[in-house]
Each structure stands twice: as C-alpha cells, then as structure tokens.
Amino acid sequence: MLVGIPLEQSNSVVKPKDCAGEMSEYIVAVAEGRCKRSFARVFSYFAPRLRSYALKQMGNEALAMELVQDTMSNVWQKAHLFNAEKGSPSTWIFTIARNIRFDMLRKLQNRKEDICSDDLWPVLCEQTADANETSLDEQITLEQIGFMFESLPIKQKAVIEAIYIDGKSQQEVADELSIPLGTVKSRTRLALQRLKGMLQDHD
Amino acid sequence: MTKFHPAPEQLKQFAQGALSPVEAIMISAHCDMCARCQHVVKTETAQQANHVLSDSPSNYTEHIRQDLDSMLASITQLPKARPFRSSRIPPSTIELDGRRFSVPRTLRKFIPTMGNWSGLVGRLWQAPVDIGASGAANFIYMGPGGGVPEHTHRGFEFTLVIDGEFDDGINHYAAGDFIAMDEEHTHTPRSDDPHGCLVFSVLDQPLHFTSGIARLLNPFSHVFFR
Ligand SMILES: [Zn+2]
Numbered sequence: 251m252l253v254g255i256p257l258e259q260s261n262s263v264v265k266p267k268d269c270a271g272e273m274s275e276y277i278v279a280v281a282e283g284r285c286k287r288s289f290a291r292v293f294s295y296f297a298p299r300l301r302s303y304a305l306k307q308m309g310n311e312a313l314a315m316e317l318v319q320d321t322m323s324n325v326w327q328k329a330h331l332f333n334a335e336k337g338s339p340s341t342w343i344f345t346i347a348r349n350i351r352f353d354m355l356r357k358l359q360n361r362k363e364d365i366c367s368d369d370l371w372p373v374l375c376e377q378t379a380d381a382n383e384t385s386l387d388e389q390i391t392l393e394q395i396g397f398m399f400e401s402l403p404i405k406q407k408a409v410i411e412a413i414y415i416d417g418k419s420q421q422e423v424a425d426e427l428s429i430p431l432g433t434v435k436s437r438t439r440l441a442l443q444r445l446k447g448m449l450q451d452h453d
Numbered sequence: 454m455t456k457f458h459p460a461p462e463q464l465k466q467f468a469q470g471a472l473s474p475v476e477a478i479m480i481s482a483h484c485d486m487c488a489r490c491q492h493v494v495k496t497e498t499a500q501q502a503n504h505v506l507s508d509s510p511s512n513y514t515e516h517i518r519q520d521l522d523s524m525l526a527s528i529t530q531l532p533k534a535r536p537f538r539s540s541r542i543p544p545s546t547i548e549l550d551g552r553r554f555s556v557p558r559t560l561r562k563f564i565p566t567m568g569n570w571s572g573l574v575g576r577l578w579q580a581p582v583d584i585g586a587s588g589a590a591n592f593i594y595m596g597p598g599g600g601v602p603e604h605t606h607r608g609f610e611f612t613l614v615i616d617g618e619f620d621d622g623i624n625h626y627a628a629g630d631f632i633a634m635d636e637e638h639t640h641t642p643r644s645d646d647p648h649g650c651l652v653f654s655v656l657d658q659p660l661h662f663t664s665g666i667a668r669l670l671n672p673f674s675h676v677f678f679r
Contacts, residue, residue, distance in 0.1 A: 266506045286529045293525050298513070299506040301521075307470065319524050327534040337499060344502035348470035356474040356586045 266340035269295065273339040274332075281329035289326055296343055297322055307351060317354065321347040398448045406441035409434055455487050455629030464490055468497035469505075474586040475655055478559060479611045479631065482653065485557035486613075486629035549578060549594055554616050554651050567592070577601065588657040595619055595650045600643030601660075608658030610634040617650035619643060639663055 266273075273295065279288035297318050304314035324346045332342050402410065412423045420438070424431045459467075459480050466472050467480040484491040543561045546553045549570055556564060566583035576599025584590045592615075595601075600619070612632040619626055621640035626632060634640065644650035 266503045284533065289529060290525060293521075293528070296506065297521055297524070299508060301517075302508045303505050315520065315524070318521075319528070322524070323528050323531055326528050327531055330533075337495075338502070340502040340506050341499045344506060345498060348468075348498075351470050352474050352477045356584070359474060359585075359587045 264295075266299075267338065270338040270340065274334040277325070277329050277332045277339055278334075280326065281332065289329075292325060292339070293322055296325075296340075300343070300347055303347070304351070308354075313354065317347060317350055320350045320354075324350070398445055401448075402441055402444060406437050406444070409437040410441045413438060454627060455489075457624070457626060457630040457632060458487060458490050459483060459631050459633075461493070464493050465497055468494050468501050470501075475584070475588045475611070475657075478584060478586070479613060479653075479655065482557040482559040482613050483629065483631040485559050486615075547580075547592060549580075549651075556615065557613070560653060563590070570594075582653075584655070588655045590653070590655045593652050593654050595642065595644035595652075597647055597649050598643075598645060599649070600641065602662050603639060603641040604660040604662045605639040606635050606656075606658065607661055608635065608656065610654065610656050610660075612652050612654045615651045615653055617644060617646040617648050619650040619652070620645065 273292055276285075276288035276292045279285040280292070300318045300321055301314055304317040305311065308314050308317065321343065325343060332339070336342075337345075399407065399410070408427070409423055412418045412426070413420065418426075420434045421431060424434045427434075458464075463472070463476070463480060467477055472480065480490075480494075484494055544564050545558075545561055546555050547564060547567065548554075560582075563582045563584050568581040570578045570580045572578055576596035578594040578596070579591045582590045582592060588609075595617075603622075610633070612634070614626050614628050614630045614632075616628055618628075619642055621632075621642040623638070623640050624632075
C-alpha cells in the first residue's frame with residue numbers, strides 16, 4: 251500500500267552519485283520482486299528532478315509531466331534491464347529520459363512539414379518496383395540526358411541552355427536573342443515537354 | 454577505418470539531449486559504428502546525468518505533489534514489460550541487388566518504413582526511409598564508378614557511410630564516417646570502390662546542382678516530379 255510520496259527535504263540535497271548504491275538496490279528490488287515500496291523511493295528521488303530537467307528542456311508543464319511519466323514507467327517496467335556494472339542509476343534513468351525526449355520531439359515535428367522526398371532529391375527518378383528487377387546497367391545516365399538535350403531542335407536547345415545551364419532569366423534570353431518573351435516561354439515549355447517525353451520512352 | 458567524427462561539441466550536446474531529433478539520430482548511428490565516440494558520449498552522459506539531476510527541486514505546490522502522487526500510483530499498476538517477441542524485433546539488414554548490408558542499431562527501427570529502391574542517374578540507387586522527423590532520409594547506394602553530380606546545399610546534409618568507400622573531391626570516406634555539409638560546401642560524391650558504397654543521408658532542402666549538364670536536373674525536379 252502506498253500513501254503518498256515522502257518528498258523529504260533531506261532528499262533534495264543528496265547528489266545522484268551520493269545515493270547511487272542505495273538507488274541501485276531499490277531498482278534491483280523492483281526488478282526481482284516488483285517491490286512498490288522500493289520503486290516509490292526511486293520515484294520520489296528522480297521524478298521531481300526529471301520534472302525540473304524536462305521543464306527546462308521542453309518549456310511546457312504538460313510535456314514535462316509526460317516525459318516524467320514515460321521515463322518512470324520505463325524504469326518500473328524495464329528494471330530488469332538495469333545493470334549497475336554498466337552505469338549508475340542516474341545515468342540509466344537520464345539516458346531513458348533523453349531518448350524519450352528525442353522521440354517526443356520527433357512526433358511533434360512529424361507531419362508539421364510534409365516535404366516530398368522527390369522534391370529534396372531532384373535527380374530523375376526511374377521508379378522501379380524492385381531493384382532486383384532491373385540490372386544496375388540499365389539506368390539512365392547523365393550522358394543519356396546530354397544526348398537527349400543534344401537532340402532538341404536548335405532553337406529550343408539555345409533557350410534551355412541559356413536558362414538552365416547558364417542561369418539566365420527568360421527576359422535576359424529574350425533580349426539577347428531579340429525575340430519576344432512569349433516566344434522564350436513557349437520554346438522552354440515545348441523543350442521540357444519533349445525532354446519529359448524522351449525520359450518516359452526511355453524504358 | 455573511421456576518420457570523420459562529429460565535432461566534440463556535437464557529441465556533448467547529444468549527451469545533454471540538446472540536439473534536434475535528426476542530428477541526434479545521425480550522431481547515435483555514428484556511435485553505433487564508432488567505439489571512440491561511443492565512449493565520449495558515455496562519459497559525457499554520466500557527467501550530465503549527475504549534473505542535471507542534481508538540481509534540487511524546490512517550491513513545490515500542493516498541486517504538483519498530487520500530480521506526482523497519482524502518477525506514481527498509476528505507474529505501479531503497469532505490468533512488467535514483456536520480452537520482445539521475435540516478430541516485433543525490426544530486421545537488422547537491408548538488401549539491394551542480392552547483397553545484404555548490416556544497418557547500425559539506431560537506424561534499424563526505421564527499416565520497416567523503408568520504401569522501394571529506385572534507380573537514379575549515374576549508377577545511383579536510393580530508398581526513402583521515414584524517420585518521423587523533418588528532413589528527407591534515404592539509404593543511397595553508389596555503384597562502382599557511380600556518384601552524384603557536383604552540387605551544393607540549400608540547407609543541411611548529414612551523411613553516414615554504412616558500407617564501402619567514396620570520395621567527394623574534398624575527402625575520402627569509409628564505413629562509419631560522419632559528414633555534415635551545408636550551403637558553404639560544394640562537392641561531388643563518387644565511389645570507386647569495386648563493391649560500391651552504401652550511405653544513409655538526411656537532407657532538409659533540395660540539392661542544387663552546380664555544373665554542366667547536371668544543372669538540367671534542377672528544373673526537372675519541379676517540372677516533372679510534383
Ligand atoms: Zn566517432
């Protein structure tokens with residue numbers, strides 16, 4: 251039976267390394283006998299400290315309490331994984347809390363920015379169901395793209411080269427070639443359509 | 454032999470739990486492959502734990518005390534964790550073209566989220582992985598003589614070499630090496646390893662190709678793959 255946690259004043263001045271031996275014994279008792287009394291000792295020492303740490307890190311009371319709860323639940327449920335020879339109780343518990351914090355942050359970030367992988371890796375993707383279905387030699391190469399580019403009608407090629415390889419604006423290209431901006435735009439569109447068609451026919 | 458490690462400051466921040474999730478995943482995966490950094494993190498973590506958890510909690514309200522009381526009561530109702538059933542343990546390897554590659558422990562939990570391999574220009578293969586954090590994560594395999602055209606970055610690019618070796622015109626990298634690149638770096642990764650090179654990479658912004666015909670790739674991503 252548990253009646254509250256004894257948050258003794260004296261508890262608050264004991265450093266983690268000064269009570270490592272004692273805390274180790276409690277954790278072993280939890281592992282071996284599911285001892286609630288021992289767990290209460292571990293909890294009353296670490297939970298308030300974890301809360302202070304979490305509050306500083308997360309800046310939010312609800313998230314901080316969630317971190318404390320998840321961490322201490324792990325201590326209760328996985329006490330058998332604690333090995334005093336590998337590290338102190340504070341190191342073990344802090345490591346659990348640190349991993350849980352990373353997971354919580356990941357979940358908070360997740361879906362916040364929905365970026366498509368193709369947008370980030372703008373290399374031509376030849377979608378194949380399985381790498382094993384296509385030999386490594388059958389992939390499209392930069393040389394082939396160069397070849398496709400060379401096969402464009404000369405006027406389209408000039409526009410694409412100026413815009414995408416030399417990095418000029420469409421207006422600059424129009425001025426240089428003394429042609430209307432609309433013509434530059436339509437040549438660009440036609441050239442990209444053609445390249446797209448060639449890429450799709452590549453298989 | 455691993456030559457490129459995270460900066461000491463990064464290892465320290467990792468131990469403190471102060472890094473972004475993406476960076477933490479990369480540092481943790483590097484430590485799986487690097488005994489030296491693993492030791493640094495272990496030592497630093499022990500110091501941090503003693504330091505951080507020393508803060509004596511003060512000015513407790515009755516409210517917080519009650520919250521902690523009921524938390525304790527609910528936790529001790531929980532059953533003991535059941536040992537992992539083998540079906541729940543994620544695989545430890547990935548496969549490409551009949552070859553198996555061992556994946557660092559930290560990255561294994563993401564293997565079930567891995568998409569299909571797709572072939573890219575220049576003897577490159579990539580398979581996307583959902584790491585549940587901002588940024589696009591991929592396993593990338595450079596076949597022998599294959600590589601990525603010269604490019605720079607609009608944000609960060611973290612790379613961990615998992616198997617084999619590659620060169621990017623700046624350095625030569627081998628298994629375990631950790632590489633952090635940003636707007637200030639332009640490089641041309643290429644593997645001349647007879648067995649090719651497998652890396653794990655995370656990007657937060659599209660690459661920007663910088664030379665010759667490869668610049669044609671820049672508009673294609675937007676025109677063709679939206
Ligand atoms: Zn290292």
